Amino acid sequence: MVSKDAFIAANRFGLGPLPLELDVIAKNPRGWLKRQITAEQKTPSLLQNLPNVAEIMSTYTRNRQMGNRGQNRGQGNRGGGNRQRGGNTFRQQQGQDYIDSVYSRTLNMIQTPAPFAEHMVKFWSNHFTVSNASRKIVGPIAVAYETDTIRPHIFGNFEDMLIAVAQHPTMLIYLDNHISMGPKSQMATNPRGGDGRARARGLNENLAREILELHTLGVNGGYTQTDVREFAKIITGWSFGGRGGGPEGPNGFRFKRWFHEPGPKTLLGQTYDSGTVNDGLDALKMLARHPSTAKFVATKLVRHFVADEPPASAIKKIEGVFTESKGNLAKVSEALIDLEEAWQSPFDKTKTPYELVLSTYRALDTGKPDKKYLMQTLGELQQTPFKASSPAGWPDVAKEWLNPETLMRRIEWMRALAAKLPRSVKPEELFADTIEAVASKQTKFWVKAAPSAEEAIALILASPEFQRR
Structure with missing residues (x-):
């Protein structure tokens, strides 16, 4: 007998049940979830062949350098046209890499036998958001970032995840720390800097502020603007790739000493003065345990x-x-x-659009969704992964997702999807595999009274019970 607890385990903690999975979960809902908590999280097979961050950044750097050399040679219109075509080709490839990686990530979440673990990947990835909404280069490396920094640590230590995130090229690019330099650094005081190239940039507080406000302490966590600035100085020099600096770390991280602000810095009453990467590491460890x-x-x-x-x-x-x-x-x-x-209640949370798409395809179990159609759906429902409008990530409350317009979009998608399904999808089986244990009398009546299988399936997917978790 499928229980309310099985529904909650599958939907609130998981990503929605696969066919017949509720029967398995019902035997021990909490045990089913806890068995997914393992220290070692292997990279899913669907993600293993995606380009890693080093490969993508190497291509990005090579294209940028080629563009710079072309500009320095002062080529005429013909050369400029070639550069433009080359740039367009690279941008198109970036866009395709982003689509391919997001599709693979989504397909993995649809098919996974460990949905609680994948739900945790999704949660922590949103907590440590990166987005290509304002940084297009972030798009093709976002899934690699998630694979490198989030997946290995979802059941590990928060401190380790925080450090991995803060040192990853994707986060450093997204929040501009790779171009942040201390006001008294070698780069700032020497017009040609430590690498022999002229620069005119200053201290960037973005990463420091977001680590304090969004990743650790919270906006009311007791820090000041002075703490933001001091922390920004502590992590000057945190960059990636390039020449010089310290040895290359995980995922291409590099501490570039000529960008680093010399002298003591004080964060939340603690002073950091080693002048090395260790100051930033020690500060992050302190924040993780605050x-x-x-x-x-x-x-x-x-x-x-x-x-x-x-x-x-x-x-x-x-x-x-x-x-x-x-x-x-x-x-x-x-x-x-x-x-x-x-x-206590199976309906306290509303599925975000992405959660709705995942749970729908898991319930239907009709094979791989078409890539173009899936990405189009996520765009129309306004939650394509790694496209959040700010570093705060996607909102997590119903009022941000449900209004008459967005609800109608959901219903229209459900109807369109139901019309595309093969006849092998039976509404009575879908009902039993998803919401039967918690369905209201009204929902049961309308599903049973539906004039066709297509209408019944659409009603199940659009029901309040299926829309919530």
Whole structure:
């Protein structure tokens, strides 16, 4: 007998059930979730053949250098036309790489037998958002960023994830830290800088501010604008690739000493003065273990997995586990599963458009969705991965996703999709595999009264029960 708890496990914590999966989950919903918590998270096969960040950045750098050489030679209109065509080709390839990688990521989430683990990938990837909305180069390397920094640590240590994120070329580019230089750095005081090239840039606070506001302490976490500026100085020189500097680190990270601000810097009362990459690492470790970080992260987790208005009791429990375990995300995830507040109602959360698409294709199990159609759908529903409008990521409350216009878009997509399905998809089987355990009398009546299988399937997918988790 499929239970309410099985529905919650599959939808709130997972990504929606596959056919017949609810029967398996119902035997032990919490155990089914906890079995997915493993320290080692292997890269899914669908993502293993995607270009890595080093390959993509090498192509990007090579194209940029070719463009610069062409400009320096002062070529005429004919040469300029060639450069433009070359640039257009590169941009087209960037766009295709982005589409291919997002499709592979989405297909993996549709097919995964470990949807709670993938849900955690999605959650933490949104917490540490990168987006090509304002940085087109981010698009083709966004999935590589997620694979490098998020996947290995979803059940590891928050501190390790934070450091991996802050040192990854994708985040450094997205928030402009690769061009940030200390006011008194060698680069700033020597017009030609440490690498022999002229530069005229200054301190950039973007990464420092977002780490404090969005990744760790939260906007009310007790830091000041002075702390933002000091932290920005601490992480000057955090860049990637290029010549000189320290040895290359994970994913091409490089500490470029001639960009680094010399002298002591004070963040939240602690002074950092080694003049090396260790200052930034020590600052991140301090932030990862700060009490404000525990509260901020706990609040986001409870809002995502329990309710738009997160219960204070649940926040306190997760905050306590986060603090006591020093950010052990396996223990935090287990504590989330054990929150009684998460199992009281199956409808406290509304699926985002991306969650709706994932759960729909998981329920239908009709094979690989067409790539063009899938990407078009995500665009029309206004949640294509890695296209959030700001570093804050996608919103996590119903009021940001549901209004008459967006609801109609969902319904229209459900109808269009139902019309495309093969006859092998049976509404009675879909109903049993998805919402039967929690369906209202009204939903049951309208599904049963539908004049055709197509209409019945559309009604199931558009039902309030299927739209929520």
